[in-house]
Amino acid sequence: MPAVALPATADWLAALAGEPLPGRRQEDWRFTDLAPLQAVAPQLWAGPDPFAHVVLPAGVTRLDGAEIQALADPILHATGSATAWPVRLNQGASPHGLALRVSGAAGPLQLQLDAGDGPGLLALQLLLVLEEGASFELLVRHASRGANATSLVTLVQLGRGARLNLGVLAAGDARASLLSHLAISQAPASELQLTTAVGGWGLSRLEPRVCQLEGAAQTRLRALQLVDGQELADTHSQVSFGGPEGELDQLHKVVADGAGRSVFNGAVRVPRQAQQTNAAQLSRSLLLSERARVDTKPELEIVADDVKCAHGATVSRLQQNELFYLQSRGIAADQASKLLLRGYCEEVLRELPAAAAACHPLQLLLPERP
Template sequence: MTVSLMDGLLEPVQARGRAALERLGLPTRRQESWRLSDLKRLGAVAQMELAQTPAERPMPEATAVRLVLDGIHDPLDGVTLPEGVTPVQATDLQQALGHTLDRCGCAGDWPVEFNHATATRILALRIRGSVPPLELVVNGGSGLVATRVLLLLEEKAELELLEVVLADGHAAHSHVLEAHLGQEAQLRHGLLASADGTASLLAHLTVEQEPRSAYALTSVVEGWAFGRVEPRVVQVDGQAQTTMKGLAVTSGEQQLATHTAVRFGGPEGELDQLQKCLAADRSHTIFNGAITVPREAQRTNAAQLSRNLLLSDRARVDTKPELEIVADDVRCAHGATVSQLQEDELFYLQSRGIAAADAAALLLQGACQEIVDQLPSAAQAWSPLQRVMKGLRS
């Protein structure tokens, strides 16, 4: 279902969010997770008025069931949901809303409370069985667009989900997603967040996994003047699989931060994570990847790799893998690299008659392709690779 403020359920949520923001104030550099962030840009987002009209921008032909979230209209209006996808009933929604945020330990984080205070609608869907692909397009106009999504995947449910977040001009998006995966459920989740270089993005993606479930996230984020994307996953009792592949691209004066957190709540959990960051001009990318393996999470197998490309001597990359391991029977590995385009590879291509600029573009395209190709098939209609390459050229 789509719950609006008029339904009464969101009024106490908004009130709690506003009270929390008054109590918290804006984050400061004394807080470790905000130490590197441009807080002036965050403050500008906090002062924005809610968008009053949706954006009018062309969209490609839908290759999946498409729902448009603009923070104003009902995304289910005029849409026939496929079999196996149903709105969450109000009584279930009251119990489920915020549960995954609590499990992931981020219900009181500033961006989440900001969303609580400003979101006027919630899209809540229940998934049963294997269903057709879904496409959620977050498409706001000028000003602040606050959107919130709740997905409940029942036991053995299977869903391929693509979220497309678009913005241009003086705009900002606050987006919170909660997804609960029942036992043996599978969620293939793609996030394509693209802007024109002036808009801002705050996105929290929280996922709660029951045993033998599988969650795969592929994120491609580019073109945001100020962006902060925070995927949080908790494997409730272990014995689940988590895959995270991310690409963050910045140019100009942009700053984009990716903060991931994965916590294993039981034995035999698995994680395969790769985060790529490309920074050009005077831009700044930040990656902080936290993995928590408590004593009860024996036989955990987790791997995290952060690979970064500096495309200018004025660009900046900060990367910080964090592993907190208490269990003594685990296989956990992490690594981080920061490099530039390889001179020998450029020389090889130029020796084959390829101009220097074209050779550099080919290498950049190859670096991005590895992640872009992992997006759900519906993403191809949005030309994700072309968006990334255009952002690097602008």
């Protein structure tokens, strides 16, 4: 990683981003305390480029430098990502990059992005271009065992009829931060499945932004957030429809325990040209502790009249009737709760790309507690 001159002061992050850290007065950051990020030692992560030795499956090739900028800019523009603070920070930190072109039915790929136990900021950028009719399955695994921060910006362009199954499985450390911004543009008839599962980070902020450029595409979002201890997990998703007949099916699940904080903000924008959009968003939060807190806020902005847009949100404990049902079959309350909790998480985890099964995501994110 090239050397970057950093101010030794606490505002080194602001210096990298070229903009002050977002504060609580900004609506999008109101509930998000950046303290864990600010506690990271002011230096860039010193390890080797995690993308250096990636072996690409058939149908996937690297893009060259000249193409990258030309492809990245329209995606950033479509999703309005260029001005997002995590993107600016990433760009200011000279990220390691991997840029891939996928054609035809490509084999699956898994990327291990492990910040390890070392200090500093690990900045990474990933560009995926799926050509017309291409299909691809990618699992991105984040990990950390120390007081560091991972910043990943993922840019995806889905060509007409392309299909992407993208999974993010991130099991972190209470001292670590994860900032993951995903900007995805979809051409008509493309299908996106994005499944994210995040747990154990002192601070995590996921910003999936999907733009169906001309509508008529399918977007399926599945997310699971787990917080415990003093952790904070924040998901700010945004889906916009640039044309008619787009579909969105979004499920966001939360398990908040300990003194954990969960934040979910789900924006869905259906402008006038997006007639016959069918969008459904459901936010379900389990609040397991008296000290935990859940903040959830769907944002539906609709101008087209011939659309189906539904959203729902629930915040509660485990369902008493489900617990009772299991207990009435002889299962102890404790055991029943565990079973239900695991089932609750599995609903999202089983939608991760197939490669995830090998690393037992449930154990990774929800370790058996004493």
